[in-house]
């Protein structure tokens with residue numbers, strides 16, 4: 001079984017424009033799908049992915065409801081795990097977190113460069129606490145974002161600082177921080193958080209990826225692609241070159257993430273009913 005913990009798509013009517021705009025801002029990246037959920041699901045199927053987490057961002061307070069309703073609609077598809085998003089400065093942020101839980105979503109994604117605050121901004125303390133209370137997972141965009149000029153809002157040392165307030169599963173995407181490998185090795189490896197492998201291919205040197213994997217531990221890694229910007233095949237090519245055993249690959253590509261999202265328990269329930 002294979003779980004991709006980091007993918008994106010957009011509502012059908014917005015997909016063509018949204019994907020063009022995001023791709024352009026990130027250096028005119030060519031997307032690997034048409035930006036829709038159907039396009040994403042087809043690519044995942046072709047590349048042997050059984051389940052995938054879809055991430056969206058509320059870039060302002062007004063968008064929160066629509067973003068989370070979209071995630072809930074996607075979540076109805078068996079292969080999809082939809083994550084919600086809140087804007088930290090929204091007046092009703094706590095209520096929206098409760099609604100995310102009530103909608104059956106498993107986690108919350110933050111992209112602090114789009115949202116205009118640091119990962120360790122003091123306003124995040126009660127938000128991380130609330131997420132823990134609700135039993136949700138936190139995912140953040142970590143490190144550089146090619147669509148923005150510095151300073152970046154979630155560099156490794158600030159993520160380490162924010163972790164003081166975190167008491168629930170926390171994922172720093174892109175190997176702990178896009179284009180921040182030395183900072184990740186220095187400030188984050190070994191701390192109680194997960195890294196996903198998304199957008200690693202071609203962006204991180206294989207020997208550096210191997211050092212991060214070795215220092216942080218296979219049990220805290222989640223396979224992710226960042227599709228439509230990269231594909232599962234691209235990330236498997238990098239991951240497969242790092243000398244992991246078959247059972248370690250299975251942990252990264254399925255078991256760690258399935259345990260985090262309760263997919264392994266779902267499976268057991270299904271088995272019992274047969």
Ligand SMILES: [Zn+2]
Pocket residue numbers: 006007008198226
């Ligand atoms: Zn992404």
